[in-house]
Amino acid sequence: MRGFLxxxxxxxxxxxxxxxxxxAGRIDILCRCVAQSLFxxxxxxxxxxxxLLLLGEPDPPKAIKIVGKxxxxxxxxxxxxxxxxxxxxxxxxxxxxxxVSSGVYVARKCLKDLLEELSAYYEIYYLREDGKDIRDLAxxxxxxxxxxxxxxxxxxxxxxxxxxxxxxxxxxxxLSLQADQCIVIxxxxxxxxxx
Amino acid sequence: MRGFLxxxxxxxxxxxxxxxxxxAGRIDILCRCVAQSLFxxxxxxxxxxxxLLLLGEPDPPKAIKIVGKxxxxxxxxxxxxxxxxxxxxxxxxxxxxxxVSSGVYVARKCLKDLLEELSAYYEIYYLREDGKDIRDLAxxxxxxxxxxxxxxxxxxxxxxxxxxxxxxxxxxxxLSLQADQCIVIxxxxxxxxxx
Numbered sequence: 252m253r254g255f256l257x258x259x260x261x262x263x264x265x266x267x268x269x270x271x272x273x274x275a276g277r278i279d280i281l282c283r284c285v286a287q288s289l290f291x292x293x294x295x296x297x298x299x300x301x302x303l304l305l306l307g308e309p310d311p312p313k314a315i316k317i318v319g320k321x322x323x324x325x326x327x328x329x330x331x332x333x334x335x336x337x338x339x340x341x342x343x344x345x346x347x348x349x350x351v352s353s354g355v356y357v358a359r360k361c362l363k364d365l366l367e368e369l370s371a372y373y374e375i376y377y378l379r380e381d382g383k384d385i386r387d388l389a390x391x392x393x394x395x396x397x398x399x400x401x402x403x404x405x406x407x408x409x410x411x412x413x414x415x416x417x418x419x420x421x422x423x424x425x426l427s428l429q430a431d432q433c434i435v436i437x438x439x440x441x442x443x444x445x446x
Numbered sequence: 447m448r449g450f451l452x453x454x455x456x457x458x459x460x461x462x463x464x465x466x467x468x469x470a471g472r473i474d475i476l477c478r479c480v481a482q483s484l485f486x487x488x489x490x491x492x493x494x495x496x497x498l499l500l501l502g503e504p505d506p507p508k509a510i511k512i513v514g515k516x517x518x519x520x521x522x523x524x525x526x527x528x529x530x531x532x533x534x535x536x537x538x539x540x541x542x543x544x545x546v547s548s549g550v551y552v553a554r555k556c557l558k559d560l561l562e563e564l565s566a567y568y569e570i571y572y573l574r575e576d577g578k579d580i581r582d583l584a585x586x587x588x589x590x591x592x593x594x595x596x597x598x599x600x601x602x603x604x605x606x607x608x609x610x611x612x613x614x615x616x617x618x619x620x621l622s623l624q625a626d627q628c629i630v631i632x633x634x635x636x637x638x639x640x641x
Binding site: 269270272273279283286287290291292293294326327328329330331402423424425426427428429432435436438439442443446 | 464465467468474478481482485486487488489521522523524525526597618619620621622623624627630631633634637638641
């Protein structure tokens, strides 16, 4: 399994307008991260789970989980994925995952709760520009889950939590890339070792 | 310089609805290719040019050029990029590039005309799954331009034209990836050699 957790610092936690995804706390970034985590050409990576942590107004925190093995009727364009997220944000939440549509879940979870849950079955890696080169570490990874920030990055207090759960801080480029680009590179380096 | 040429086999050649980019001959794919070619976190790659060849109805072929050095008011979300393309498709075209907005050009060009023009200052590489591993060839590349197909790939007759101009056929993965993912990997391998 491979997992990705993307932190949307300002991502709206209520249904938003599909015609202005950047204006919804940069939901567009989260959509692209979902697409790059799950999709290959004409198919979905069945062995991937994506977790989004939405911390924007008016009702944070909310977490959304998308499971490659069971997700249906999702396509890689931003608007389609945004439609799934929008639907999940319209549902009443509690601490337990609630399935909104096939393979898409929503819950009330903070970063610490989420990482506590995920670290039971994933090795947590934190992606940051100054980390160790993924190319040196990829071969040691088993069931890795990668934590990434959005355009704002990861706030200091959140970073402390992530690091407390992380096996390593890793880097995919000396350039500052967009989160979805980092996800493509992570897949690429891991794929090269497996196929 | 780095260049990318993406062939949109069915991409509409007239202004389309921004609310249905997949329905416009998969303009969404072209938008993601533009985004991944040009954008890094909080910035644009000034040394990149993107060329789109649109072959869909009702008025093919049309080519759009986007120049990283001069493009303005573009952001990486699909809808924003689609707005730029839409504007370009509303302009009367002839064989010469016409600047529609800063850094965005449109012209009536077929694949052969476009490659003839581009091969004067770029080394052409054709991206195909069964090509040579980019990791072995990246260090030899100078001013490379990469030709990619959309979800349909590159039609046989077009492929013959591309290969006649190509220095090599290269591959970025044994998996069949989406065109925009291939672009991220190309940048990644070239970046690693330069920074």
